[in-house]
Amino acid sequence: MNDASAITTNIVHARGLTKRYGTAVALDHVDFDIAAGRIVGLIGPNGAGKTTALKAILGLAEFEGQLSVLGLDPRTHRTELMQQVCFIADVAVLPRWLRVADAVDFVAGVHPRFSREKCLAFLARTKIQSKQRVRELSKGMIVQLHLALVMAIDAKLLVLDEPTLGLDILYRKEFYQSLLNDYFDEEKTILVTTHQVEEIEHILTDLIFIKEGRLIVNASMDDIAERYTEVMVGVDKVEAARALNPLNERGIFGKTVFLFDGVDRKRLAELGELHKPSVADLFVATMKGTYA
Amino acid sequence: MNTPTTTKNSNPVQTFFWLLKREYWEHRGGFFWGPLIAGGVVIAITVLSLVIAEATAARHGVNLNGMNLDTISHNMTPDQIATFNAGLTVGLMGLSLPIMVTLCFVVFFYLLGALYDDRRDRSVLFWKSLPVSDLDTVLSKIAAAVFVAPLFAIAAVIALQLAFLVVITVWTSLHGINPLPLLWNPAPLLSMWVKLLLLIPINALWALPTVGWLLLCSAFARSKPFLWAVAVPVALGVIIGFSHLLQQFSIPGTWYWRNIVGRILFSLIPGGWLGIGGSGSLSALTTGDNVNFPFNKADFIESILGWDRMFAALTSADLWIGVAAGTGLIVAAIYFRRQRIETSV
Numbered sequence: 194m195n196d197a198s199a200i201t202t203n204i205v206h207a208r209g210l211t212k213r214y215g216t217a218v219a220l221d222h223v224d225f226d227i228a229a230g231r232i233v234g235l236i237g238p239n240g241a242g243k244t245t246a247l248k249a250i251l252g253l254a255e256f257e258g259q260l261s262v263l264g265l266d267p268r269t270h271r272t273e274l275m276q277q278v279c280f281i282a283d284v285a286v287l288p289r290w291l292r293v294a295d296a297v298d299f300v301a302g303v304h305p306r307f308s309r310e311k312c313l314a315f316l317a318r319t320k321i322q323s324k325q326r327v328r329e330l331s332k333g334m335i336v337q338l339h340l341a342l343v344m345a346i347d348a349k350l351l352v353l354d355e356p357t358l359g360l361d362i363l364y365r366k367e368f369y370q371s372l373l374n375d376y377f378d379e380e381k382t383i384l385v386t387t388h389q390v391e392e393i394e395h396i397l398t399d400l401i402f403i404k405e406g407r408l409i410v411n412a413s414m415d416d417i418a419e420r421y422t423e424v425m426v427g428v429d430k431v432e433a434a435r436a437l438n439p440l441n442e443r444g445i446f447g448k449t450v451f452l453f454d455g456v457d458r459k460r461l462a463e464l465g466e467l468h469k470p471s472v473a474d475l476f477v478a479t480m481k482g483t484y485a
Numbered sequence: 486m487n488t489p490t491t492t493k494n495s496n497p498v499q500t501f502f503w504l505l506k507r508e509y510w511e512h513r514g515g516f517f518w519g520p521l522i523a524g525g526v527v528i529a530i531t532v533l534s535l536v537i538a539e540a541t542a543a544r545h546g547v548n549l550n551g552m553n554l555d556t557i558s559h560n561m562t563p564d565q566i567a568t569f570n571a572g573l574t575v576g577l578m579g580l581s582l583p584i585m586v587t588l589c590f591v592v593f594f595y596l597l598g599a600l601y602d603d604r605r606d607r608s609v610l611f612w613k614s615l616p617v618s619d620l621d622t623v624l625s626k627i628a629a630a631v632f633v634a635p636l637f638a639i640a641a642v643i644a645l646q647l648a649f650l651v652v653i654t655v656w657t658s659l660h661g662i663n664p665l666p667l668l669w670n671p672a673p674l675l676s677m678w679v680k681l682l683l684l685i686p687i688n689a690l691w692a693l694p695t696v697g698w699l700l701l702c703s704a705f706a707r708s709k710p711f712l713w714a715v716a717v718p719v720a721l722g723v724i725i726g727f728s729h730l731l732q733q734f735s736i737p738g739t740w741y742w743r744n745i746v747g748r749i750l751f752s753l754i755p756g757g758w759l760g761i762g763g764s765g766s767l768s769a770l771t772t773g774d775n776v777n778f779p780f781n782k783a784d785f786i787e788s789i790l791g792w793d794r795m796f797a798a799l800t801s802a803d804l805w806i807g808v809a810a811g812t813g814l815i816v817a818a819i820y821f822r823r824q825r826i827e828t829s830v
Contacts, residue, residue, distance in 0.1 A: 253613060253826055272618040276495070280614035288511070288608035295510055302503035303615055305495050339611075 204229050204350050204382045205250055209258035212245050212406075219245040221406035222258065229349070230379040232396055235386045236472070237403035238480055243386045246403070247354050250384070251280055263349055276306060279343045283355040287335055289328035293321055300342050312345035315375070333364035340368060344376045351376070353385040357392075365392060372396075394472040402479055409479050421475055423468040424451050424461045434464050441478030452478045495616055504617065504625030505633060515591035516634045520641035523587040527580055528648050535656050570673045577677070580649055581642040588638040589753050592630050596699035599626040600818065601710045605828045619822040623704075623815065627696055631689035635755070639681050646674070684755065687798055691758040693811025698749035701814045704821035707829040718746045748807055749814075758798040 205227040212220040219242045227233050237243045248254035250262050252271030260267065265274050287296065293316070301309045316323070319337045327335055336356065343351065351372075357365040373396055377383060387393055400417055402410035412420070426434045426449050435442070437460070439451040452470055453461060461467060470478075509516060561569070600623070603609040612622065650668055657663075702714040725731055725741050732738065751757065798804055 248826075251614070253610075255824070271613075272616050275614060275616040278614075280610070282607070282610040282614075286607045286610045288603065288611065289606065290511055292510070299503055299507055300615065302506075303495060303500045303617055305616070 202229070203227060205260075205262050205384070207249075207258070207260045210246070210249060210260050211257040212242070212249060212254065213257075218406050220249070220256070223403075223406070223408055225401060225408060225411055227382060227384060227399070229382055231398045232377065232383045232385070233399040233401060234390070234393060234397040234472075235384060235401045235403060236390055236476055237386075238484070241403045242406045243403055244354060247352055247384070247386065251278065251352060276304070277349045278352065279346050279348045279350070280352045281336075281339050281343055281354070281356045283358040287327045287339055289326070291327050292323075293325050293327075293330075293338060294323040296327075296338065296342060297323070300346075304346060306347040307342075308345045308347070312341050315341035315344055315371075333360050336360060336364060336368060340371060344371065349380070349382060351381065351383045353383065353387075355387055356385070357387065357389065365389065369393060369396060390472045390476055397472075400472065402476065404480055410475070417472075417475070418469055420455050421470050422453050422456065422458060422461055423470040423474065424453065424465045425449075425468065426451055426465040430464045437461075437464075441474075441481065497621070500617060500621060501625060501628075504621060505629055508625060508629035509633060512591075512595055512629070512634075515595055516629075516637045519587045519591045520584045520638040521644070523583040524581075524641045524645035524648070527583055527645055528652065531580075531649060531652055535652070566667075569667060570670060573668070574673050574677055577646045577649065577674075581645060584638055584641050584645065585755050588634060588755070592634050592753050593695075593699065595634070596626070596630050596696060597703050597710045597714060599630075600700055600704035600822055601706060601828070604826060609826055613826070619819055623700065623819045623822055626700065627815065630696055631692055632685060635685050635688065639678070639685070642681065643678055683795070687758065687795055688755045690808050691798070691804055692752045694748040694807045694814065695750060695752040695811075697811040697814025697818065700818040701821065704818045704825060707825075707827070715750065718749060722746055748810075752807065758801075758804060759794060 203226040205225070207223060207225050210220055210223040210225075211218070223242075223246070235243050235246065245254065249256040249260055250267060252262075252267030252274055255268065262274055263277050267274055291299075297309060297312055297316075300307050300312075316338070319334065319341070321330065321334050321338055321341075327338070330338065340356075357368050360368070369392065372383065385393060385397075394414075397414055399413050400410060401408055410417070421440075424434065425445070428447070428449075431449050434449070434451045437451075437453060437456055440454050441452040443450050448465070450468075451464075452474065458467065603612060654665070654668060657668075699710075699714055702710045706713045722741055722745075726738060729738075731740055
């Protein structure tokens with residue numbers, strides 16, 4: 194391997210990652226690296242290829258191109274990989290007939306890096322009873338159970354695919370809070386997809402926008418704060434702002450908000466008040482025309 | 486292990502044990518309660534018949550009392566005792582039929598759902614997020630189907646037979662008959678049970694084509710695995726029948742149904758391989774040549790569950806061709822288990 198160093202330092206290393214379903218291209222020669230100790234948000238509209246990318250990383254789908262996860266090829270080493278990689282898909286993937294105590298026993302039995310004590314400690318903070326079956330739990334409790342199982346595994350990479358879909362705000366907040374406070378450290382890496390961007394943007398260290406199988410943005414949150422600027426412009430300077438080729442503009446309280454990519458701050462400051470754009474605004478701006 | 490980061494490894498034996506336990510948790514109803522309920526129904530019918538018999542006898546003034554089985558048994562020749570034992574064993578085996586039928590149905594539908602149900606409810610994503618290979622997963626389902634489920638069924642058979650003997654003992658005692666010396670002869674009972682256990686591996690080998698085909702349909706189907714499993718071979722059979730394809734090769738038309746359909750759909754039936762033994766009572770029974778059971782030889786059970794028959798089966802091409810075909814189907818099932826996660830429902 195020519196770039197072995199990249200493979201060992203990066204948790205995920207993808208070059209020319211491509212996936213076709215028949216004639217439709219779900220991933221189109223995508224390159225990215227995910228370093229250890231990062232929390233990466235993979236954000237994109239429905240059908241952009243997020244889940245396809247996650248499935249490739251988890252060894253759940255075939256693909257073309259080069260992809261290594263923890264130095265392993267997920268297609269051929271899924272079993273070994275799963276000792277170091279955890280995965281929560283959207284809610285309701287725990288089998289409905291499974292009892293809570295049996296779920297803990299089972300994972301303890303097959304997973305060498307699982308800590309029963311940790312898991313039981315997490316469960317003790319919830320209202321989940323060990324005799325209950327998954328079908329008797331609410332959606333939020335099922336996610337709590339899954340999270341307790343996963344956080345008790347000492348893994349290198351945690352992949353979350355819409356983990357809080359359909360949950361109320363209390364469960365959603367608690368979910369990410371637990372992850373940050375009780376799980377995440379510099380040894381661990383989290384890759385998360387979600388549509389509730391505004392709820393996770395403060396915990397992300399890196400952001401990947403994906404649109405129609407291609408990466409539109411792939412940068413750290415610091416870089417993004419550097420690159421993108423929002424300016425609130427009065428009516429008199431709108432034309433001047435448009436001349437600078439903004440990514441997006443929207444009206445608010447009789448003024449116009451422009452989003453710029455990589456334009457010098459000093460020049461923008463002359464036009465009006467500068468803001469740091471939210472990830473959601475950035476998302477809307479970069480995904481313009483997706484469903485049109 | 487070439488994983489630089491792995492410090493601890495899974496213990497494969499332990500993993501397999503937990504996989505089997507997982508199957509038991511999910512299918513306790515079929516594996517454990519199914520055979521037990523079937524046995525319970527048999528016992529209930531037995532007790533009910535005895536009660537009705539008693540009531541009828543009382544109404545017609547028939548007196549069963551005073552018969553002395555004890556004396557009868559004393560006056561029996563060893564040959565007659567052996568015949569009685571053989572008859573009893575056959576009777577007890579017959580009683581167990583509902584349990585075996587239940588087992589067949591349970592295992593058939595278990596296998597059809599084994600690699601499909603978790604895809605339908607998407608829990609496959611949870612199972613696949615654990616360090617368990619698809620090979621181990623499929624093997625655990627095979628082991629559950631051909632070892633775990635039959636063991637529970639045989640336990641139910643033993644429980645049923647003991648319960649039946651107790652019922653008969655109580656009933657005969659009520660009529661002043663001491664059934665102990667005849668009914669509770671441990672030797673034939675034990676030998677029957679041991680043989681039932683010994684048959685499990687032969688039944689398992691024989692069942693492999695069905696196991697493999699059902700698992701393949703289960704892993705492959707995006708919807709309705711039952712239709713795939715049944716409609717495909719039947720449709721093919723109809724086409725072959727209409728086109729007289731086999732006759733072209735001077736193969737009888739029934740060949741396909743017996744050797745393909747029969748083997749990929751019906752080989753779960755315990756003792757399906759018994760016909761291989763040749764000139765025994767069973768082939769006589771099926772051909773209708775000679776339906777006289779060799780009761781007088783006291784070896785009916787001996788003849789269907791005989792060592793020579795097991796040996797004949799184990800050395801037959803039929804069995805091993807089936808094993809080879811079944812293994813091929815299982816390999817295909819493992820392949821699709823790796824590839825296919827979604828269903829269309």
